[in-house]
Amino acid sequence: MLLPSRRRDDIVNVSPASKSVASTLASIALDHMNYGGHVNLSGTEESISTKCRYYGKVIDFIDSMLMERPDSCNPVLLNCLYGRGVIQSVLTTFEATSQLLFAVNRVPASPMDTDDANAKQDDKQDTNNSWIYGSLASYGKLMDHLVTSSFILSSFTKHLLAQPLTNGDTPFPRDPEAFMKVLQSIVLKTVLPVWTHPQFGDCSYEFISAVISIIRHVYSGVEVKNVNASGGSRITGPPPNETTISTIVEMGFSRSRAEEALRHVGSNSVELAMEWLFSHPEEVQEDDELARALAMSLGNSESDTKDAIPNSNANTTAQQVEDEIVQFPSVDELLSTCTKLLMKEPLAFPVRDLLVMICSQDDGKHRSSVVTFIVDRIKECGLVSNNENYIMLATLFHVLALILNEDTVAREAASKSGLIKIASDLLNQWDSSLDSKEKQQVPKWVTAAFLALDRLLQVDQKLNSEITEQLKKEVVDSQQASITIDEDRQNKLQSALGLSMKYADIHEQKRLVEIACSCMKNQLPSDTMHAVLLLCSNLTRTHSVALAFLDAGGLSLLLSLPTSSLFSGYDNVAASIVRHILEDPQTLRQAMESEIKHNLSVVPNRHPNGRVNPRNFLLNLASVISRDPAVFMQAAQSVCQVEMVGERPYIVLLKDKDKVKEKEKEKSKSSEKEKVQNSDGKAGVGHTNTAASGNGHGKFHDSN
Incomplete structure (x- = not known):
């Protein structure tokens, strides 16, 4: 067409x-x-x-x-x-x-408040x-x-x-x-x-x-x-050559056709252009009779084939149409309707898409309003315990977890709204109401709450270019031969990586671990246990919190879970929790030192003489850094250092640098020895010649 x-x-x-x-x-x-609608043989119209x-x-x-x-x-x-x-x-x-x-x-209020008998009969099925x-x-x-x-x-x-x-x-x-x-x-x-x-x-x-x-x-x-910008765009090539265009025009084609052919073949080849021209003949305007016949065969009149004739007041009418554009509903109105829709848990994903779009509009202007609105609804639903509020709680926590998983800036708004305390109080209240002798069904909102907390306190193992540039700048400005770290630099690095638990203090983390350990005693189903252990794996990254998990009996509970509580990937999550308990700062530092040495010795993109630029150094050790940035910097300080080559910094192992220095010292010593030996040899030769000459003269005189 x-x-x-x-x-x-x-x-x-x-x-x-x-x-x-x-x-x-x-x-x-x-x-x-x-x-x-058509009229039936009985004289009645078709049903609605x-x-x-x-x-x-x-x-x-x-x-x-x-x-x-x-x-x-x-x-x-x-x-x-x-x-x-x-x-x-x-x-x-x-x-x-x-x-x-x-x-x-x-629902009809009375038997009279119904449709007519015919429609009711037709729509009975x-x-x-x-x-x-x-x-x-x-x-x-x-x-x-x-x-x-x-x-x-x-x-x-x-x-x-x-x-x-x-x-x-x-x-x-x-x-x-x-x-x-x-x-x-x-x-x-x-x-x-x-x-x-x-x-x-x-x-x-x-x-x-x-x-x-x-x-x-x-x-x-x-x-x-x-x-x-799509993959199906036209083939681009060199600009059409005037000589090639003139050659094609001399063969009887128009200049526009020549340029079009050269653009399509992507080169200035006359042969390819001619082949394209013969295989793509110029389309002439369709015959009016053909257009009218096609229109009549489809049931349209001949007058419909004519172009529309613009009237004199077209611009005025268009302006009136544009002035009648409906204003968008306010964010509060959208949120109010979303609350009603969240009564159905399957609608969590469509509502999530709408709320995420609202959060991203106008440079995040309404992000805090959306997150605060959800947290306030969670607080209201938690005041009364009934099935209807449980459904609403499950959907609210579910949507909030989805938003926090994709929008890192929304986590700060959720933390300021008191999500951790509200969720902790709800979970603690639910756990206290359980009877350990009777096995009760776990409501869905419990699983969603643990997921929301885990998404709030998650660690993003991502390194951006700002960290590398900051490290380069610090190295260049300081011109130091070794990597040093102070408290201010630790805080900057943790904040840039998003690795610090800035949304929860140490007391809140320990309380969450204690609540999780208490819930683990109730033989939770696999999906709920999965969410609980993910949160524990996240929190125990701090060693003091890992010790609180151990003191609360979490390790024995972790290793004695029933089969009904196990899930796919349980071994990896459990292994990470156990590793966090065993890795005190000193042990973790030693493990990181070994990892850094191994990485610098076998990394594939090394520069000559064992040098690695800071960006590759950070990217290759991203998983190690995310474990504990402060300990990583201490480990890096003890096993490697920064070497400046011109204005570019590189990371090298300390032992490599020491070996180079020792080799240089050995070379200097050997060169000094050679110089001394050479000087001594020259002096000995001089004395020998002198003595020989003296003896020769003496012998000569004696002979004479």
Whole structure:
């Protein structure tokens, strides 16, 4: 349907036949959206469920035609659907169907408050309301595609949304970005009543997920997809050569065709360009008779094939359309609805996606509000112990764990909101209420709470370039021959690595370990035990906390867990906890020294003479550093040092440097000995010659 431009490489033009086909499809879709139902032989109209199913099929057809690829839509068809009023018709029928859904879900107050007898009889088999939920899921899928700007706007085709391509009464925006904003606005205006409806939380999972996705994409704004950066972009090569272009033009081709051929073959080869030209003949404009015949075969009139004629007040109408853009709901309104949705635990992931998007918008402006809101809801639900609050607690902790796992900045907001104390009090209260003689079922919120605490206090084993640059700067500025470390540098390194337990002091860590050990006595199920031991493995990285774990009987409990409490990966987690208990600072330092020596001796990217640059040194020992940065720096200070080669610092082992010095000393000593021997030899030779000459003269005189 789309033809590449002859002048620009990033523009796609549309042919008259493409306009005609798209306009005809839009007219057909509009006719089906205005379907009123057939009259049966008995004289009664079709049931409401049949109409809803029919509309769902039409929506599926429109969506399949619109989304020509999984990640992009057909802009020509979208232009015609909007201009013909199909989009507005879809939104209108969705609004009516959603109101019907809430009426169906509403429990009748009396036997008189029901539908008519015919509708009740026809819909008797649809007691689960699948006939309406299926249609609404189709609506939600199409509307989600309509508000996803990355599907609609691309650098190649966005100009096709700048003006109407067909006749229609719907006002058209002035530019593609405005078109996208208007599209998002009218969809949001239709969805907001559903989003704020009290019964929205009672709908199906698919429908709620679709609405959440729509809100999320609308709230994300407008983004133009750069197609040139994708893997399917055109082949780039040297700029077209004038001599090559002239040669191709002399053969009867136009200059634009010559340039196009050279761009596609990616070289200045005349042979390749000619081969491409013969295999890709220039497409001429389609015959008007063919376009009219195609339109008539699809049921469209001849007048529909003509281009839309802009009216005199087009700009004024477009301005009015853009002025009617609906304002986004406030963050408090979104959070209020999310609280109702969190009554269903399966919705944790869709709600998480929405909350994470809110946290990332406007440079994290609302991050603290979102995290604080969740922590406050956790505190409120913990005041009353019942099944409904337990479900809410499980979902809240689950969503919070997902947010903390992906957003490191949110951890600070959670810590300031008192998450550790609130969760510790809830877990301690639950553990105290258990009867050790009776085996009780563990509520889901307990597992989610341990996961949230573990995500809050997790250690990120990642090294960024700032640490390397900081180390380089310190080495260059200090010009020291050995690595030194003080308390201020320890704090900076731990903060940069994210390895310090800055969100929990030592007393809070020990309390959490004691609560975890107490919970381990209750033969927890495998998933809960997994979360508990992950938290313990994280906390026991500090040796004093590891000793508190040992004093609380955690080691004996760890090694005597029943089979029902074991999980996949138990051996690794248990081994890390045992290692943390055994590794006191002195033992840990010795182990790190051995690891540093081994790494510097066998590291593959070493420089000559055993030198390693600071960046590779830190990256190769990232797992060792994350164990305890302070102990690592002490170990590094004792076994290696910094050597400056020009202005570049390198890390070398102390023994290597000492060996070099010893060799240099031996060389200097040997050279001194040679000098002394040479000087002595020269003196001896001089005396010998003198003596010999004297003796010779004496003998000569004697002989004479």
